[in-house]
Amino acid sequence: MAKMMKVDTSQAPPLEAAVAVRDDHDLLNPGTPFNPGWVEDIHINASAVERRTDSLKNRRSLKKDWQAAWLLRAVSCMDLTTLSGDDTPGRVKRLCSKARNPVRQDILKALGAQSLGLTTGAVCVYHSMVETAVTALKGSGIPVAAVSTAFPACMAPLETRLAEIRASVAAGAMEIDIVITRHFVLTQNWRALYDEVCAYRKACGKAHMKTIISTGQLATMNNVAKASMVCMMAGADFIKTSTGMEAVNATLPVSLVMIRMIRRYRELTEFKVGFKPAGGVSSARDSLNYLVLIKEELGDKWLGPELFRFGASSLLGDIERQLEHFVTGHYSASHRHPIA
């Protein structure tokens, strides 16, 4: 099994923050016993949540150098993802190469950002591509994340799902993005959800576990909040909105609800849990809205890849174009940036 916390620094220098995190086992959320009171206590007002995210979009504004720096930060928090039935080793290798060099060097140079050693936060693939990715990323310090547990529908037997986690960890995945049994949420069977995620947690071993709750299938904001809380109690290192396959994926309102649960869980336990919106975040502007939301609601500590990730496939392209525009003053075109 790959040592997830060790980072090979022989190649591109890793991000300072990222090094610190990956060396520190203590940041893992050990979870807590099942505490139904923490779930019952939850009240979410969807309209008020939406008003907050609507207003926040216009409450903060990032211009010029600030916009560029924040976009670079977004890149560093990105789980560059390919989850397609026609993925091939060649495709995955290309993605990994993009993860190592997500932004053209001349642009980074113009921004004075070469010293940052910018990479994406991770590369996210299906189990069968884990080995390819691990090999391709060797020495970069970029972890491989594997979606697991019969992603995306979670409809396989539990044993099969646990075996899939173990296999991916054995293949070198440092991060496991698991999916949950949605009907536990829809039938308010919180104990069953807790037990399931605990079992996943155990199977992950030292790999980081990101629990995908599939907000778009959970029907209500209250369910989103409660599922988030239960997954954190069961030891999730990250809570993640969506598989990217649901009809509705990450939105700012569901993200706000989850983020507030992270804050609440921290108040209750002092454990920090990360957040990953996935699916639907495709523009540079979107990514800034998310970063602002995180900064405002959780604070600066959460603004790095150790506690925040975007699950995205097309976002990087837009950020690259925006950065080139900032550097040159001219609008860019997609074909000017290496394809992922």
Added chain:
Amino acid sequence: MNVAEIFKTMSYGPAPEATDKVDQWLQDHQEHSLLLIDGQWVAPSSGDYFDSINPATGVVLGKVAQANAADIDKAVKAARAAQPAWQELSGHQRARYLYALARLMQKHSRRLAVLETLDNGKPIRESRDVDVPLAVRHFYHHAGWAQLMRTELPGQQAVGVVGQIIPWNFPLLMAAWKVAPALAAGNCVVLKPAEFTSLSALMFGELCQEAGIPAGVVNIVTGDGETGAELVKHPDINKVAFTGSTDVGRLIKQQTAGSGKKLTLELGGKSPFIVFDDADLDSAVEGLVESIWFNQGQVCCGCSRLLVQEGIADTLIERIKTRMATLRVGDPLDKGVDMGAIIDPSQRERIDALVKQGVVEGATLWQPEGACPESGCFYPPTLLTDVESSNVVAREEIFGPVLSVLSFRSQQEAIDLANNSRYGLASSVWSENINRALDVAPQLKAGVVWINSANQFDASCGFGGYRESGIGREGGMEGMYEYLKPRDNKPMEQGIPMPQPQASPQGAADAGIDHTAKMYIGGKQARPDSGNSTQVLAVDGRVVGLVGEGNRKDIRNAVEAAYKAEGWSKTSVHNRAQILFYIAENLSYRDEEFARRLIALTGASSEEAKAEVEAAIERLFYYAAWADKYDGSVHQPPIRGVVLAMNEAIGVMGIACPDGSPLLAFISMLAPVIAMGNRAVVIPSQRYPLIATDFYQVLETSDLPAGVVNIVTGERELLSKVLAEHNQVDGLWYHGTAQGSMVVEQVSVGNLKRTWVNHGRARDWMSSEQGEGKQFLREACQVKNIWIPYGDSI
């Protein structure tokens, strides 16, 4: 800081809004701005100008003209001259003008927003996303009212020339709230912007010209409080519309007393923000940000009193503090700033003095560290805990970013604390239990209730206060009525002079068992406190009975009884209708007796007397019919949710009756008042009180709960003055002399009660046009708008 450093710190940088277009405008007006009178920009006759200052920087933006009485007179004359033609335009033609103005404001929205922020100090985010869009929306909405006036407001016409005085906290938006409905209804206006913030009104005046609005329809006169006072005083205005402090509102009501000028007042508040233990606390915290930390807390309807259920108080306060620390206070032109500058150093000092006083009285002060820039007129977001209800910061309007926290145990205690205020403008209720929220909302004495939200506004929803927070509504149909009067509002007849009875030596008319007419208080017959009685003379001069000589203590007792009968305001409309029908039925059993009494007292012919009794019975039917039909409405502002506009009882109402048609007038005023759920203290016809004292026997047999109707006989002018001055009386209808009308308006300012007086003009109570109608129902109600956002699905 370079990109790599920002990457590490993840700080926010500056994001200034460009001001070049507004700088140009200011430069073009640098010499001095002028007054818009009769379509021309003219210099003030005083030749005086004062500075308009950017409160964030202290920089002088320009010179503003100081208008005096002569300028006001010119402006009023121009408005008067323009008004007939403006009113004669079709609604559609006026709608076109208002639509053009809405479009122009949209086209110049950024310029308006930047100018507003420069002049007022509010964050550009607010002027750009709140003030200007809401102002535009107001013109769209009222273009619609102009278009629909003929069919939807039949029988109504413009009041004439309106003097409008607006405050400095939302300069452009308040101008829109004033001008749009006035113009839609066919009025012409003289608008007086606040001294601190005149500039956006002047830019608005230019847009009026660009929209081709005829000369004299909109006149804009800048100046200080004196200018406003001259406008209020001007004898040729038909209405005053004022938004500002309660103290000035009181003065205006006093000054316009007896003048017949229609009045709307939007005044101060100390609105409650109630958080129950089943609320979404994080969202409630954000609600506070939208409420008390909106516009630096300089919002009349900002919820400055947090009432929190005890079990969650500590948690909520911690979360509020955490949130306060992330509020960014600073350059209002920065697009990333949450709170801008306080309007003026004098205002800042006032805020600070009240906060300090609150601390002296026991409050604990908390402010985030280093919140404010070092220069400029700023005040940090402020939290005061350990506030008891007697503390000045729990009672006085601070008009700054200061939140006072009180706690409660139960829903009932929350309501009691919320209503423990002289004000009644707005309120905010947070609970995820819809049963609770919808139960609490009607019990709050406030013109607006925001459920799980705060500071929501829309042109379609009326806005205005209960109690000392104001009179009248702005927005929606109820707002339109404030700028209308019944068409054919011919001066009412002065009334047929009543025959003067001569005291006759013949003595009592009936030599039967002594009949003692008592007062009727709290469902019981009551002797007068004075122990004195007055003879009631028939038209032929014979003494037909004695009635008690009511005094202030009788009024006190009657008001107390009416106050206690609050169950009537909550009883079902069906029940109220049923009882009114029953009163009519019981009166009809005794129609001959009442007719005889009328003949004996007034000298009416038998036909006349019978007709009056029949009319009284029919009128009771009329209001019984309305009791369960005068519904509120459901508005659909641009939110996912609804707004319920509920017609609520005013509360305890006084009624002073005329002498003419003594039975019918008494019924015509009493029936709508109780039909709408008010409890009444009635001073019946001074000359013919026996009609009313006979009537309480009808009430006693009609299942009317004790205290709903109380009758105090005696001298009308004396007793109505006591009622007008009584601070537990919420409304007063007076039908008597011009002098008495003036007194009632003048002395009712203690609690700013709703008054409706006849200015000495008699109504023809027998006619359905003058003696009954929806106007009576409107005057017997106040509209509460309850905002109910909903939705839980993803």
